[in-house]
Each structure stands twice: as C-alpha cells, then as structure tokens.
Amino acid sequence: MYKTRIAGVGSYIPEGRLTNHDLEQMVETSDDWIVTRTGISARSIAAPDQYTSDLAFLAAQRALADAGLTAEDLDMILVGTETPDHPFPSVACQLQHRLGCRAISAVDLHVTCVGFLSALETADAFIRSGKCRHILVVGADNLSRITDYTDRTTCILFSDGAGAFVVSQTADPSHPGILHTATHANGEHYFSLYQERGGSIKMDGRKIFKLAVTAMTETTKQTLEATGKTIADIDWLIPHQANQRIIDAVAEHCEVPNEKVISTIKYLGNNSSATIPIAFDLARQDGRIKRGDTLLLTAFGGGLVWGSALLQF
Known part of the structure; x- marks a missing residue:
C-alpha cells in the first residue's frame, strides 16, 4: 500500500x-x-x-x-x-x-x-x-x-x-504523510451561503457562523477519533480562515491551545479554498511548521460542505 x-x-x-x-x-x-x-x-x-x-x-x-x-x-x-x-x-x-x-x-x-x-x-x-x-x-x-x-x-x-x-x-509506511481525510455535504443549507446567478456572494452570516463552528468542530473530533490521536498529538491546527471568531470558537470547542492555532485572516481576509495552503506555507516560511510536525486541517463552505485532514509534514 x-x-x-x-x-x-x-x-x-x-x-x-x-x-x-x-x-x-x-x-x-x-x-x-x-x-x-x-x-x-x-x-x-x-x-x-x-x-x-x-x-x-x-x-x-x-x-x-x-x-x-x-x-x-x-x-x-x-x-x-x-x-x-x-x-x-x-x-x-x-x-x-x-x-x-x-x-x-x-x-x-x-x-x-x-x-x-x-x-x-x-x-x-x-x-x-x-x-x-x-x-x-x-x-x-x-x-x-x-x-x-x-x-x-x-x-x-x-x-x-x-x-x-x-x-x-x-512506499515507506514509516514515512510522514497524509494520515486521514474526510469531506461531507448537506444541501439543506444551500442558500445560507451562495452566489447569485451571474451575481455576487450572498450569506446568512449568523446561520453560517453556527453551522461553521459545529461542522468544523465535529469533523476535527471525528478525525482525531478515526486516527487514535488526541489534541496533545497535534502540533498545529490550521482552520479555514473565514472569521477569527469562528477560528477561536472551533479551537475552544476542540480544546486546542491558542498557541497551536495558525491564523492569517487579520491581514489576508478569506480567500476561500486558498486559505489553508496559504496559512500552511506562511507558517512554514516563518519557522513555525517544521518537517515532522503533525497538522490538523479543517474547513467549511457553502453547500454546506465541510471536512478535515490529518497529516504529518
């Protein structure tokens, strides 16, 4: 394998x-x-x-x-x-x-x-x-x-x-790499965050906030359970950079210390599917993320869709 x-x-x-x-x-x-x-x-x-x-x-x-x-x-x-x-x-x-x-x-x-x-x-x-x-x-x-x-x-x-x-x-089973991935969808919340036909983004902010926190918290905990890991095993949590309050709430619900959470939203905003790889790269460049570190990535988006990945860099 x-x-x-x-x-x-x-x-x-x-x-x-x-x-x-x-x-x-x-x-x-x-x-x-x-x-x-x-x-x-x-x-x-x-x-x-x-x-x-x-x-x-x-x-x-x-x-x-x-x-x-x-x-x-x-x-x-x-x-x-x-x-x-x-x-x-x-x-x-x-x-x-x-x-x-x-x-x-x-x-x-x-x-x-x-x-x-x-x-x-x-x-x-x-x-x-x-x-x-x-x-x-x-x-x-x-x-x-x-x-x-x-x-x-x-x-x-x-x-x-x-x-x-x-x-x-x-082919080396001991080599660092992707340990687990999971993605999910629930179209019931389709119109909570969507783009108008030929138009701009529309969002029910309050509803999306609650859905986002719940979805990212659940998928983070499920990924840890599926891999037999605990928060103590995680060096860094990189959540989707949608809103700092969402990031803080997910970290709190998952009991991740603030010093283990990577956030770039203050100066970059929310650039959708780019937020996680950008945050990863910037933290690697400034020396926080190092080879051998274990990282948990989690995101949500319009759909509603959500997911997570656990990897060792």
Whole structure:
C-alpha cells in the first residue's frame, strides 16, 4: 500500500490591499466594527489583470520548486476554485499548459471553501491506488470578482490568493504523510451561503457562523477519533480562515491551545479554498511548521460542505 507525502508547498498572495479604512469610504462601516466581528484588518486583492489561473500558476511554480520537481514529473493537477477565469475550460487545464506538463489529467473541483481539502482527499486516493506518483493540488480564488462592495455584510470578508501542495507517493509506511481525510455535504443549507446567478456572494452570516463552528468542530473530533490521536498529538491546527471568531470558537470547542492555532485572516481576509495552503506555507516560511510536525486541517463552505485532514509534514 502506498502512502501520500507532502513533497512541496507554495503560495502566492496578490500585492493589492483593501484595508478597513478603504472600506469605510465605500460602505457604512468602521475599522472597529469589522475587527470586532471578523478579526480582519486588510485583505489581499488581485490586480485587475490578474485572474485565478495567474494566482494558481505562481503558487504552483513555488510548490514544484520546493518539492525539487519539474512540471514534467506531474501525473495530475487538481484545482479547488469557485472563480475560474472562464466557466470552461478549467483552471487546471490552463495550468497544465502554462507549467509545461505532459498531457496529464487536469480537473477543477467546485467545492467552495473546502475545495482544497477535497482536492487533497482526491489526490490521496489516486496516490494510494498507485495510479499517480506526483500530483499538484491547488486552492485558488479571486473572490473580489464576485463580491458586492455595496453589501457591508460580505465585502468585509473576502479576498484573493492561491496556495499549492505537491503530493508524492512513498512506499515507506514509516514515512510522514497524509494520515486521514474526510469531506461531507448537506444541501439543506444551500442558500445560507451562495452566489447569485451571474451575481455576487450572498450569506446568512449568523446561520453560517453556527453551522461553521459545529461542522468544523465535529469533523476535527471525528478525525482525531478515526486516527487514535488526541489534541496533545497535534502540533498545529490550521482552520479555514473565514472569521477569527469562528477560528477561536472551533479551537475552544476542540480544546486546542491558542498557541497551536495558525491564523492569517487579520491581514489576508478569506480567500476561500486558498486559505489553508496559504496559512500552511506562511507558517512554514516563518519557522513555525517544521518537517515532522503533525497538522490538523479543517474547513467549511457553502453547500454546506465541510471536512478535515490529518497529516504529518
């Protein structure tokens, strides 16, 4: 039986910034109001000529370099995104060409903020089956393109960015790697968070807050139970960066100390499927995450969808 290891990690954060003070000039809001309710001070925003494939391409290049691999080594590309450059073809197909890959499989996953975890779970299955040796897994979104900047309940949250893993096959059972993945869906809550047809993001904030905390708490506990692990075994919790209050509530319910929780939302906002791989990469760059660390990733998104992954880096 093969195992999936994280061979390389990379991310790209657009240079554009949208601060709370900028938003004060656009809608009826204030820096204090936003920070108190979301924990966000600023958001990363792509340039007008930067599309999701551009963000994904830059993150992918960095992940490949980190893995010491080339595009020709890849057997598959999986991209979690809600904001492809075009309704079709896929962002993954654009990456296949721009990176210079062979004629490999290239697929987008349409799973909102759980897109990256869903792609990671899919990649793990292909690696374990022996069908693929190296897979590029990307979370990339340009949510500023579908944000209504006259709606103060949503425009304070969303941002742009991309993060990527290169996952590779190992036959060594003792080698660090992905230990468990799980994703779930419940369409009963479909209209609690959705994009209007051809329009912008709509959200029932209070309902989503409760659903998010419950879903991420449950999947985190279930993953620990499934692997026989406890919070004491976890070095880092990386939750989806939707709202600092949600992050804090999940950590509290799961009894994870604050010093073990990685949060990037203050200066980056919520860039959907990109939040977890970006947070992972930034914490690896600043020395917090090290090889051998055990990490628990968890996310939720519109659908309602939610999931988690446990891995040893």
